[in-house]
Amino acid sequence: MPRQTFVLNGRSVTVDVHDDVRVLWVLRDLLGVTGPKYGCGINVCKACTSHLNGRAFNPCSVRVGDLRPHDRVTTIEGLADTGEAAGADLHPMQQAWLDRDVAQCGYCQPGQIMAAVALVRKVRREGRSVTDADLDAIRNICRCGTYTRIREAIAQGERRM
């Protein structure tokens, strides 16, 4: 069985698993990291959204064999330790989610938060702020329809990041 090594939430991990197993199953079933949710498995619903080297990715659509040992995978469990929380227990975007009472059933919410953080980082790299068009382009599905509160929380989280 091939050995796969990558960095997960700041620590190097190694698992014995075939190359073509998707990263989502490695996280959830082999490593017990269940923040990234399974919704579709085909890169449509975005429930599994996490970060790869600081940018949004969908682990249901990436083969574990394509990760390199120095690749950094961050899930919602490791978000507060990425340096943007300034010593707080929660990342500013997580705190915004609580302040705005965004979650309903909660299933899509880890992916929503990870997508929101990646969006703010992306627009900052581009030297601008989040626009309505950016918010309209988010593809994370919420079956509970919490989209209005999500947009409010992203605005707050962006201000505090």
Ligand code: FES
């Ligand atoms: S489970 Fe990954 S995009 Fe739907």
Ligand code: FES
């Ligand atoms: S809060 Fe239920 S699916 Fe989004």
